[in-house]
Amino acid sequence: MTVLRFLLGDQLTPALSALEGADRETDIILVVEVADETTYVRHHKKKIAFVLAAMRRFADRLKADGWRVDYVKLDDPLNAGSFTGELVRAIARHSPDRIVTTEAGEHRVIAMQRSWADATGVPVEIREDDRFLCSHARFNRWAEGRNKLLMEDFYREMRRHTGLLMEGDKPAGGRWNLDKDNRKPARSDLFTPQPLHVEPDAETQAVLELVGARFAGHFGELEPFWLGVTQADAEAALDVFMDQALPGFGDAQDAMLQGQSFLFHSVLSPYINIGLLDPLEVCRRAELEWRAGRAPLNAVEGFIRQILGWREYVRGIYFREGADYVGRNALQATRPLPSFYWTGETEMNCLHQCISETRANAYAHHIQRLMLTGNFALIAGIDPQQVHVWYLSVYADAYEWVEAPNTLGMSLYADGGLLASKPYAAGGAYINRMSDYCGGCRYDVRRKTGPEACPFNYLYWNFIRRNEAHIAGNARLGFAVSTWRKMTAEQQADVEASAAAFFGALAKDADAHADRSW
């Protein structure tokens, strides 16, 4: 009896459900590099290199552990280019009695998995991905009957469920959420640690050559390539974060500084999402740092909330809402994505910095994603589909189950407020308070309208005006509608004229790049 166990590129975990009960003597583990996955969006070069190098190293490790691994490389001349095509070829090679796989993190791929039994005539078992702390059933039980799916309620339930940061049935330290102690602006003299940089070895170097040659036209800079690609690398990156950055994580969580891409963030999402780090172990390790007195509770609670709360919550929403979630557009935003999202060439210094760092690292930290590129797309009314494709392409940690709810729900309010309690819209004053970008910008953050004014200022009010009907009743943003209504007709006309001029320039940009595929 031969079982073919098909592992996907973000399932690089020895304890993966598809491997449970496997027999090293008789079973075959199939891992395939395929063109479709490298191009279903035009991923950042670093992301492709990261995934392929990690897949190769994981396969080597499985072989060293005595497994029979069938690994297909991207440049194999017979490579069929798709998961289904490669499965069909593997069935011809191994004649398995059945196929076992772990549910993919994307509706697109789950649809393929569900088609495999009919397409091949071989029985297929799709197992739940139990690397997450909240199963589909648990999330649905929690969500059932609630009229508002609040992350904070979910998070408390998950604290109780896992026992993380709990003293009996009470939260450690007496409060569930210490966010009020966080959100401090950054000082520009702030010392910030660096995430672990790993020198590419010969095998990673071979992947870099392949990616450099084959995906030269894709977004982003391939080198220097510094991400780790093995479980040992990921664990070393975790150690570095725990030792050097976790204590400052809370205070600097919402801060942004020019030239400081990482601040006190962990840069662990690429490793966790691909399966090289276990989210529960990461949370337990952070809790240990607090219990040992090496990190303060506001930092540790804030960090654990991101993984135990937000990460599990957005996944729950993605699966509960189904495949049509990514098509939502509650605010009916239709403007094309400006070309500067791909080139970084804009005079808005904050966006220029964030997008340039994204090009270099395939990384930006949360507040840059939410309050710079996300906020701009929201207030400028950019088509959520195009924004979604951008986020899915450019970050090394991007998989649809986590990217789509963050982009369409948290950032763009395209799901009509299912996920976010208010649109995360902000003017220049917020960016100025939380960063040092404005000092080096050609625009004046204090000016509200006119060609010298910070575009975030008038675009914010233009957004409020355009979406009055949606926002007026919102408990957290309704005040902005009242403020807009209290402005004089002249002030309102200035806002509208500045926004119209800005949108006119964006339209010209769109025309100039209409035939360009990024």
Ligand code: FAD
């Ligand atoms: P840290 O700040 O160190 O946080 C620790 C961990 O918490 C992260 O590694 C991550 O696993 C988890 N986490 C934090 N915030 C979130 C969140 N909102 N949702 C889910 N997990 C979270 N995260 C992705 O992993 N992939 C994406 O494709 C992605 N797209 C995003 C798109 C937008 C528009 C926004 C606003 C956020 C997105 N995020 C995404 C969430 C978040 O920005 C990243 O997880 C985080 O920046 C990763 O960097 P880090 O590891 O340094 O995180």
Ligand code: DLZ
């Ligand atoms: C992201 C990615 C890339 C770039 N390449 C591959 C690949 O060649 N083979 C593979 O198995 N997986 C790859 N992946 C990850 C998949 O896209 C991911 O597993 C699915 O989108 C499901 O989340």
Ligand code: SF4
């Ligand atoms: Fe960004 Fe406006 Fe500040 Fe310039 S002035 S950096 S555009 S917020």
